[in-house]
Amino acid sequence: MTGELRTRLGIDAPDDFYEALIEAHAGLSEDESMRLNARLILLLANHVGERAILDQAIAAAKAADRS
Amino acid sequence: MSQSQPTFVFRRSPELDGQTTRHPVIVLGAGPVGLAAAVDLALHDISCVVIDSRSDVSEGSRAICWAKRSLEICDRLGTGDALVEKGVTWNEGEIFVGDELIYSFNLLPEPDHKRPAFINLQQFFFEQQMVARATELAAIDLRWQHSARDVRSFDDHVEIQVDTPDGPYTLEGDWLIACDGVRSQTRESLGLDFEGRVFQDRFLIADIRMKEDFPAIRRFWFSPTFFDGQSTLMHKQADDVWRIDFQLGWDADPDEERKAERVIPRIERMLGHGDFEIVWTSVYTFTCRRLARLRHGCVFFAGDSAHVVSPFGARGGNSGLQDTDNLAWKLASVIRGDAPERLLDSYDAERIPATDENLLNSTRSTDFMTPKSKVSGAFRDAVLDLARDHEFARRLVNSGRLSVPARYSDSPLNTPDADTFKDGPPPGAPAIDAPLQSNAGDWLIDHLADNAFTLVHFGTDAPSIDGLNLVLIDATGLASDRYDARPGTCYLFRPDQHVAARWRHFNADAVTEAWNRACARL
Incomplete structure (x- = not known):
């Protein structure tokens, strides 16, 4: 069975998380931030594990670019 | 090293004295793949002419890692024991980030196989054994110092214009196996595209001789402390020779980097001593290419003439041996009349997917070692940083995914x-x-x-x-x-x-x- 990417709110205390995410980047250069984000993505991707979900996440992230 | 290598003498071919013969098979190139093709055909009672421009086996060590499947093929061809006896047997690899060992692997986790996962043996030793084997077989006519100037393919035969020390002649054959390497004259004569990618990076190979008791483990460093480039590989070969690869980067000057006054201090810094001698050096660039098809009428391509991959996966020589392993029995069956000619189409059907698997693995390893963009570099660094503490990231570290049989x-x-x-x-x-x-x-x-x-x-x-x-x-x-x-x-x-x-x-x-x-x- 392949799962589906959950896009309804799943984060506990979302405003707290958002603040923590921004705070993690405080004082970092752009390069350092890019590397931090890369580590974060890899850790989260491994936690999710399921390839179908990860592929949907990549597609959803690409599709959301409105610039 | 050259003093220990035999010289292959030129012998005048009958064609130079007006004799015309249509040989059943011509093999172009007497490297590991061409010699394996010839021996395999001879064991199927098919005679062939092998031509090669050289008067010696290969210079330097070149291909060194021979995989279990290749050893099994060589057992069938009759050279396996000699190779394993001379070669350095290894099954394990270690990956370091900086000075820290982050991951070890064993490529033959299961005991009780005749052959190990790999041996390391300099290409010229491999060629010497295969030449010795070919010389035992009367069906093989090995012609050294013969250069193919032009190859022409017709519906039912090939004609090769050959230059020799005694002058040129035309060599004719029903079938041609082109094992003439990455700069294949056959490919050029037939005007075939060699499609693929070149990676913007340069690597220095240095083979050194030294006495060192360290076990035969493939050791790979990302961001080594002894070298300011991105990675280094060290691997043991026969006769106390060690292979070291330094990732120099794209801006490195290939001629400068090969000079002893540049190479020796690099290695001294790595080893912490100067008790070694340089055997061979070379600077190379990664490429991944292949022909669209491996069979063109009565011409077959095998080995580097058909496909090249970057090293670090031991997928060059080993895939070439699998090419001729696949082709020889089919061609022999067709020549003997035991199978219809369409059997030969299965060479493409079987070896192209195998080639693509090698190219895919090689390209992925290369992308990891030589990130082609800033963000690709950031993810590579993230994997290495995470690998120190997190098991999952160790499995993403890619220092080469080593050859497995197709x-x-x-x-x-x-x-x-x-x-x-x-x-x-x-x-x-x-x-x-x-x-x-x-x-x-x-x-x-x-x-x-x-x-x-x-x-x-x-x-x-x-x-x-x-x-x-x-x-x-x-x-x-x-x-x-x-x-x-x-x-x-x-x-x-x-x-x-x-x-x-x-x-x-x-x-x-x-x-x-x-x-x-x-x-x-x-």
Whole structure:
């Protein structure tokens, strides 16, 4: 069975998380931030594990670019 | 090193004195792949002419890692024992980030196979053994110091313009196997595109001789402390020679970097001493390319002429040997009239997917070692940073995914399983070795080395089919586990030791049909 990417709110205390995410980047250069984000993505991707979900996440992230 | 290498003498060919002969097969190039092709054909009683422009075996060590599957092929060809005796056996690898060991792997986690995962042996030793073997076989006419200037392909034969020390002549053959390397004259003469990618990075190879008791483990460093480049590989070869690869980056000057005054201090810094001698150096760039097709009428491409991959996966020499392993029995069958010519189309059907698998793995390794963008570099660094503490990231570290034998899963020569198997090699896969219980040193793989179709039957009764080799195996040993076998289980192997079909019970009609399918006779 392949799962589906959950896009309804799943984060506990979302405003707290958002603040923590921004705070993690405080004082970092752009390069350092890019590397931090890369580590974060890899850790989260491994936690999710399921390839179908990860592929949907990549597609959803690409599709959301409105610039 | 050159003093220990034999020189291959030029002998005047009959064609220079007006004799015209249409040879059954011409093999162009006497490197490892060309020599393997010639020996394989000779063992199938097909004679061939091998031409090569050199008067010596290869300079420097070049290809060094010979995989288990290649050793099994060489066992069939008759050189396996000599190679393993001379080579450095290894199964393990270690990956460091900085000075810290983050990941170790064993490429042969299961004991009880005749051959190890890999041996390291300089290419010229491999070539020497194969030349010695070829010289024993009367069917092989080995012509050194013969350069192919032009290759022409016709509907039913090839003509090669050959230059020799005594002048030029035209060499004719029914079939040509072009093993003439990455700068293939055959490819150029036929005007074939060699499509693929070049990676913007340069690597320095240095082979050094030194006495060092360190075990034969493949050691790879990302961001080493002893070198300010991105990575370094160190690997042991025969005769106390060690291979070291330094990743220099794209801006490095290849001529400068090869100079002893540049190379020696780099290595001194790495080893912490200067007690070594330089044997060979070279600077190279990664490329991944292949021909769109490997068969062009009566011309076949094999080895580097057909496809090149970046090193670090041991996928160059080993894939070339699998090419001719695949081709030789088919070509021999067609020449003998045992199979229709369309059998030869399965060379493309089987070896192109294998080539693509090698290119895919090689490209991925190269992208990891040589990130092509800033963000790709950031992810690479993230993997390395995480690998120190997190197991999952260690598995993403890619210092080369080492050669594994091709499985021709979708081959038209396969007869798909009709019976249920939970394990064991499926149709298209190569044989899995196992010790046989009858006596020590008796290996299953050696029973599949007669260059013929072979039926392996697990059990005590002995069905037989005319012209088919039969091997009986005790259905209770380790072999039966590895083949998911019960009493009565049969496996039909091709001459290249790949599975053609398998059944739970012998049925003469089914075996005959699968045999015919594997020879494209249906």
